[in-house]
Amino acid sequence: MLYIEEVLLDDVLKKGLSSFSFIDVRSPSEFLADHLPYAVNIPLLNDEERAIVGKIYKTKGVHSAKFKGIEIVSPKIPFLMNRVKNVVNKNKKDTIMYCWRGGDRSEAMVAFSKLAGLNVLKLKGGYKAFRKFVFNFFECQLGFSYRPKTIVIYGPTGSAKTSFLRTLKLENFPVIDLEGAAAHKGSTFGFIGEPDFKHVTQKSFETKIWKDFYISNYNNFVIVEGESKKIGKVTLPNSLYTLMKNGINILVNPSIDFRVQYTLDNYLPYSDENSIFTALSKIKKYLGYRKVTELYNYFKQKQYTDFVYNLLVNYYDPLYKKSLPNKIDYTVTYESIEEGLKNVKEILVSIFDNYTISNI
Incomplete structure (x- = not known):
């Protein structure tokens, strides 16, 4: 047998x-x-x-x-x-x-x-x-028996905050990659350039973010990107969202010129016309027919810098300002990814050190 x-x-x-x-x-x-x-x-x-x-x-x-x-x-x-x-x-x-x-x-x-x-x-x-x-981890453990200090990184669209987080994760900082798990950049245009988006489920999303907690050995700190409750087609577990709302907040805030160039270099808005047009139709109720038509014409005429600049200033920024928390603990300004990452790391190390000293 x-x-x-x-x-x-x-x-x-x-x-x-x-x-x-x-x-x-x-x-x-x-x-x-x-x-x-x-x-x-x-x-x-x-x-x-x-x-x-x-x-x-x-x-x-x-x-x-x-x-x-x-x-x-x-x-x-x-x-x-x-x-x-x-x-x-x-x-x-x-x-x-x-x-x-x-x-x-x-x-x-x-x-x-x-x-x-x-x-x-x-x-x-x-x-x-x-x-x-995994279900019990989010429902019964996170925020109760395990309550890490949460550092939340906010930043307007095009500020490279996702790039910062993924670099930090590669360097073994305890990062929970929400957008990576959701295969979505957290906005109307967030599904563009995310081939895995169509396969994402709530269960797979939770498994991936649990894995980030697990590989960080359930660190006393976790670093996440500032997000709304819903990302694409998935929803943040209540326990994690509550921790984020009570976290230490860092705002990364480069110039508009940096943001436009970063968006052009990394999100390639002109690579998927059908997706761009689908997203533009969804924001018509926010911007109105005239503004959306203007954006559409910029895109059709391959004036991509004008397209991105106006999209950021007229659509993304007003929405983002409404989503910012009342209290920002640290603000980082920069004109290059290297400078921004260096400044963010210095703040993180300072937070870790201060927390360690206060608990000795």
Whole structure:
């Protein structure tokens, strides 16, 4: 009899996610909606096959559904095992498989793998256990048993604040990348240049921002970008939003010339005409027909500097001023990314030091 070893999520998290390879055996659409960090998808059944088995389950019962599943999967076993073998051999780590709730799909894949001589483990409770953990983190832990000091970086559109945050993250500052997780820049035009936006779900968003907390080892500080409650099509967890509202606020505020050039260099508004026109139609109620027509003409005539300047001054800036908190603790001015990043780092180090001294 095959022995299938199960591993608990708590034990995996304590040892570290990066210590394992994860194989998600659910269908591609389930995987796309959300999955464990670092997981690869090797589906036992694709979406169409899963639908067939599900229909039989509803009409003929569990035994007929399982038999149909065996019929579908059997010819694919060598192909599936070669993919599993590649993961096991490439990563040289303990490999953990999971399905929706640690049921038949992961049980079958682990069994096939064992028969093929591949040493793999099964996640007890499957993806459902992981999702429950992430949900409980935001609902029951963040802001309660774990209450980090939150540093919120605000800045008008084109101020390079997202660039600052991502550079800080690469340098191991405890950054929670909200816009990266949402695949959205947090505005009417925010979906442009974000190919992953169409796949983002509330669950995948929460998983990604939880991962940022996790890889920072639940730091006493977290650094986030100032955002509204909603980013694109996802919503900030209440616990995180509350912490942000009570955070230490830094405003990065370069000149309008810097902002126009940065926007032209990084957001490439002229690369997707259909998206630009769709976004312009959405802001007509804010700017009025005349202003939107003026923007449209700038764009059509390839007067991109005028287009961006007027969009920033007439649309983004008035909205942004309304969203700023009443209290700004630090203001940073600069004329280059290097200068701005240097100034932000100096403030962050000062905050960290002051907090450490005050708690000695």
